[in-house]
Structure formats: C-alpha cells, structure tokens
Amino acid sequence: MTANGLEFGYLAAGPEDGPLALCLHGFPDSAHTWRHLLPELAAAGYRAVAPFMRGYAPTAVPADGAYQSGALAADANALHEAFGGGPDAVLVGHDWGAFAVYGAAAHAPGRWRKAVTLAVPPIAAMMGAFFDYEQLRRSFYIFLFQTPLAELAVNRAFVERLWADWSPGYDAAEDVDHVMACLSMPENLAAAIGYYRTMLDPSRLVARYAAEQAAGERTGERPVLYLHGADDGCLGVAAADPDAVLAQLPAGSRAEIVEGAGHFLQLERPDAVNARVLDWLKD
Template sequence: MSEPDWIDVATPDVHLRALSWGPEDAPIALCLHGFPDTAHGWRKVAPLLVAAGWRVVAPFMRGYAPSSTSTDGSYHVGALMDDALRVLEAAGPTGRDVLIGHDWGAIAGAGLAAMPDSPFQKAVLMSVPPADTFRPLGRIPDAGSLIAKLPRQLLRSWYIMYFQLPVLPEHSASFVVPRLWRQWSPSYDAREDVALVRDAIGAPESWRAALGYYRAAIRGSKPPPRYAELHEHWLSPLHVPTLYLHGADDGCMSADYTKWVEPALPPGSRAEIVQLAGHFMQLDRPADVARLITEFIGSGN
C-alpha cells in the first residue's frame, strides 16, 4: 500500500495534521488514537479497511506532534471532540462516515456517538468503556462484582494518579511510555511504536499536553466556552450503533468489564473480546480487529 497523504486542519486553538489512506471519494473511517500512541498506530488496520472500501483518516491528537499543542491549554474531552469534527469536515464528510476510537480516542468517540446529531453512522470504541456504562452505580447489574474489581483496577491505573503530581511526571516520559506498552500489550514488540511516541510527545511541551488529558479529566476543570457544549456529551448515553472491542490480554483494563458495557450500548450495537490481544489490539491483532470492524460497519463501496 502506498504511503498515506496528509491533511492539515487549522482551528482557533490548534493546528492538526492527519494521515489519510485510500481514495478521497470513499466514505471516511475517522480513527482517533490514544495514549501513549500516535496516528501511526492505525497503519496495520488502515490497508484492510481501505480494501473494504473505506478511506481511513487518522489525526494526531492535539499535543501530539506534528499536531500542535493547545494555545489555550485545553485538553478536555470536548476539545478532542471538536478536533475530530473539524478533521472530518476538512476531509469531506460523505454522510456514510464512521468513527473508530481507541483509548482516549474511544473516550472522545463515546462523546461523539452520544451526540443526538452525530455525523457518524456507526462507532467502534476500543479498550476503554464509555463512561455512561458505569453511571449511575445504582442501575448497574451485579454492581457488587464490579466494585470487587476496583482495587485491582486502581493498581493498574497507577499512572493516572501519578500524573496528578506536580513537577515529577513532567520528567518521566522516558520511563513511563515503554513501561505502559510492556504492561498493556505484553506480547507485542513495541520498540517501533515507542520510538514513534517519543517523536510525537518526547518534547517537554508535548509531554505536558499528554499529561493534560488526564489532569483535565481527573481535576474536573471546565473547558473553554468554545468546547463546553460538546464536552457535556462525553458522560451521556450513546445514540449511534456501536461496536465495543476489548483485548483479552489487556493489561490496562480487564476485558471482564465488557459484560457491563454491552447492556449499556444502544440498539444495533454489540461487544466483542479479541482473543490474544492486548491494549493496543489494532497493532498486535490487526487482521482480527479489521475483520470485526468491517463486519460491523460493512463495505464502503
């Protein structure tokens, strides 16, 4: 497959750059990456989606070079949603477009799939359950089993609390990134991807931006007014038919949570556990992931 093209999108807050595979007249599969990853993380799945008739557009999320950092310091979910919508508009929406999000891309994707007027026909969310799955706790079936899993999950999520500390996290990129890849996808040789991540968020200002995603979410700060309306959706129930995928060997979050995700999805949705896959399933099991996605979204032709 030929090298991807580039799409440049200037917004009032950031300059976004996106990779684009496939013909420009095909419906778009907008692929949003997470942490610590880059748009290059879709390079193995993209050719398989293009072969099924889709155009894959994968932006580097704000703060991840070659996209710029935020001029107003916003790394709220509403800002990520706005970026995705602007990239879709720049790429040329077709009315048949779908969203595919992994990790932070799945968090932003859940917000986009919750919009009553979402421009996406279907969504695929990977590795991080939609926030609405666990809200409110009183409505969740078998809540006791879910609560029993929390202590182990807190240990797995050590990095989130670590990122809230002052000063120290800013100097930890070289330690944190390879450790998380080893922990989250233990059977995958991540050396190439760790190097790509270093290029994207190795600079101090970019690393602070990556930390900013977690700080904005945990500290509950308000987004700038331009993102406030979109930001309200990320904790809401999904409206768009959604495929939820989780790797059986995910070291970031247990695949066991999938049993709570599926009942919370809208009609026409389903959830699947990808066997032998870690957190970065689009890289360690690309054929399986692409097959499940194309079975759900259908052909782009």
Template sequence: MQDAQQVTVNGRTVDFAALSWGPDDAPLALLLHGYPDSPHSWRGVAESLVEAGYRVVAPWTRGYAPSSVPTDGSFHIGALASDALELHGLLGGDARAVLIGHDWGAVAAHAVAGLDGQPFRRIVTMAVPPAAAFLDRADGMRAWLARLARQARLSWYVAFQQLPVVSERSLGALVPRLWSTWSPGHPAGAELEAAWEAIGDRRTEVLRYYRHAARWWTVPAQYRSAQRGLMRASTVPMLYLHGRQDGCVLRDWTGPTRDVLPPGSRVEVVSGAGHFLQVEQPDVVARLVVDFVVAG
C-alpha cells in the same frame, strides 16, 4: 496498498498532521489514537478499511507532534470530541462517515457518540468502555465495588501523572513500561518508537489529557456541550473491542458495556491481544471493524 501520505488539516485551534490512505472521494473513516501512541498504530486496520472502500485519515491528536499545540490550551475531553467533529467537516465527511477510536481516541469517540445530530454513521471504540459502563451495577453493588478496586490498582499512573515536573521527567522510562504491562508479551517496536517521537517534546501537553480530565470544572464554555456527550447513551450502533490480556483496563467491563450500548451494537473480546489490540492482532481487529461498518 500505497504508503500513507502525511497531510496537514488546518483547524480553528489546532493544525493537525495526519496519515491518510485511500482516495479523497471515498467515504471517510476517521481514526483517533490513544496514549502513549500515534497514528502509526492504525496501519494494519487502515489497509483493510481502504480495501473496503474507505478513505482513512488518522491525525496526531491535539498536542502530539507534529500536530500543533492548541491555541486555546485545552486538552479536555470536550475539546477532543470537538476536534473529531471539526475534522469530519474539514475532510469533507458526509453521512457515510465512521469514527474509530482507541484509548483516549475511544474516550473522544464516546463523547461524540452521545451528541444529538453527530455526523458519524457508526462508531468503533477500543480498550476504554463508555462512561456508563463504569457506573453499571447490574450484577450487584459488591461486584461493582470489587471491579472498581481492581481497576484503581491498574490505574495508578493516572494519579501519578497529575504531578508536575516529576511525571514529565519519568516518561522516558514510563512509556515503555506502560506498553509492556498493558500488552504483556508483545514486543513493542516501531509503534512504540513512533509514539515516543510524538510525545518526546510535548510531555506536558500529552499529560494534560489526564490533568484536564481530572479538572472537569475547567472545561472552556465552547467545549462543555461536547463534553456532556460522554455521559450520554450512544446515538448510533457501536462496536466495542477489548483485548483479552489488557493490562490497563479490566476485561470485566465488557459485560457492563453490553448493558449500556444501543440496539445493533456489538462487544467483542480479542484473544491474543492486550491494550494495543490493533497492533497485536491487526488482522482480527480489521476484520471485526470492517464487518461492522460495512454491515451498517
């Protein structure tokens, strides 16, 4: 496969830089990265998608360099979901298009999935389950509370990153720590370097993903509808992937995820992988993704 091309896609409030693989006339696969990450982590998955007949586009999401800082200043979930919808149109996506998201990209994809009339045929999410899974109490209140308590201990960084100045100054040490604890045993190299390059001069912007999520009442009017999709059931079949050794989000949420996804969906746990499963086990993840999107 040829090396990725870096392209620019000019949106309403963001000029997106993106990596692109495959012919322009092929069906679109839009891949959204998470935190702390960049589109470079999709390379292994992109190759298999191109071989399966897709055009793959993986943008640096709003605020990550070299994409621009959004002119509306919003980093809310609704804005991220709206970006995915806008990119579908700007890239010439049609009814064959698929959406794939990891971490924050998964959060955006879950919000898109809940919207009536959204344009993606199938959606794949990784490492962050749908919001409804966190509310599912099918195995009892005690088990649910225990899961929440364990997850809260893993998610300490969310509260820390609400702190202005202090959290910005800490990122040089925190980003490598998160990679090492979220994907234990994985020797993060080029992907971590690419993530830091995208974050380095945009620390406040990247942290606003967490800060704006905690201030849901500040969602701009134009993004409220898209944000409401996060709490709705997926309108299309979804593949959810989770690393068995994930040190960020408990593997225990995969059971509740099975309970809340629509018919035709699948949930798979990837052995030998932590949170950055598409980097750690690219061949396994690519096979699962391609099998799911092609079968549909």
C-alpha cells in the same frame, strides 16, 4: 489540515472521494497505531484518515490548553467537516480516541453512520470495576500524572514499561519510537499528560466544549462496535463485561472480547480486529 482552530498532522489512505473513516489514537500512542487498519479500510473504499491527536506532534498544541474529552469530540467533528465527510462517515477510536468517538457521535449523529471503540468502554459501564484494588493498581499512572513529577517520570523507559504491562508479550519497539517522536518536546509531553490532569480536575474544563463534554456522558444514537482485549493490562477485562457495556451503548450495538490481545489489540491481533471492524462497517 486545519480543524477546530488547530493544525493537524495525519496519515491517510484510500480514495479521496470515498466515505470518511476517521481513526483516533490514545496514550501513549500515535496515529501509526492504525497502520494495519488504514490499508484495509482503503481497500474497502474508505478515505481512511488517522490524525495525531491534539498536542501530539506534528499536530499543534492548543493555545487554550483544552484536553477534555469534549475538546477531542469537537476535533473529530471539525475534522469531519475539514475532510468533506458526509453522513456515511464512520469513526474508530482507541483509548482516548474512544472517548472522542462517544462524544462526537452523540453530539453530531448526523455526521456519522457507525462507530467502533476499543479498550475504553462508556464511563458508566466501567465505574464499578474501576475502584477494584487491582484496577486502581493498574491505574497508578493517572494519579502520578496529577503531580509535578509526571513530566520527569515519562521518559522512554517509562513508556516501554507501560506498553509491556498493558500488552504483555507484544514487541512495541516501533510504536514506542513513534510515541517518543510525538512527545519529544516538553510542550507535547505536557499536552499528553494534560489529558489526565483535566480528567480529575474540573477547573481545567474549557466552557466552549461543554456541549460535547455532556454528549460524551450520554447514550448516543449511532450503533457502536466495542472491542476489548482479554489480556488488557491497562483496563482489566472485568471493566468491559459485554452485557454491562451494551447497556450503555445505543440500540444495535455489539460488544466483544478479543482473546489473545491486551490493551493495544489493533496492533497485537490486527487480522482479528480488522475483520471485526470491516464486517461491522458493512451497510
């Protein structure tokens, strides 16, 4: 599927004439992260689509090298158009996919009815906790990724350890297989790291996505369900206080901590997460 000038690979389930449910993954992950949610959305009548994010094979590497959250938001809105989505479409995003959801829904609220984000709250809600020593320790990889050593460091063992630290006790072997398939080529690995390099280097921002970038930093109009794992080893639960999160989300939003789950809560506790998502998406 071509959208925003890129050829996207994707997984899909459900009737083609159903409302679009676009599900966006993060790092180090793949569209397969939604393998438990897609069939549930399909059973509820949605056309559930999980694209591989820009730069993650089989999706193309963008020629303009744009990896800012505004570009991800633009991709989401372009995919809405490409899949023939209507105003009844919904968005679901985890990790970097959550950044895309905030920007896409705020920039083009007419395209989306409701949204769900997991594991990354609005930036304003987590800034205080982000500079806590323990959180800085968890976030070492962000700073590693600013260096030329990043491409050498990110091998299978590195990815396995991130998953083990971020979702303690979860068997991530299948998921790591999918990640390594997506990032097996040097250009794909550089793309995934590029998301983080752009995060801390404003010179990498591409001007054409300025509007979507700004939208992601403001409170939108469409209500959001925010879910965070109580045992998240990537972004500690202290950074996702429900009251602080709700203060940065549109009216009518909801924020919940999911017990017994870490960063990849949609995989660790699929029944609990799916139930919350499907209940939230009811009219």
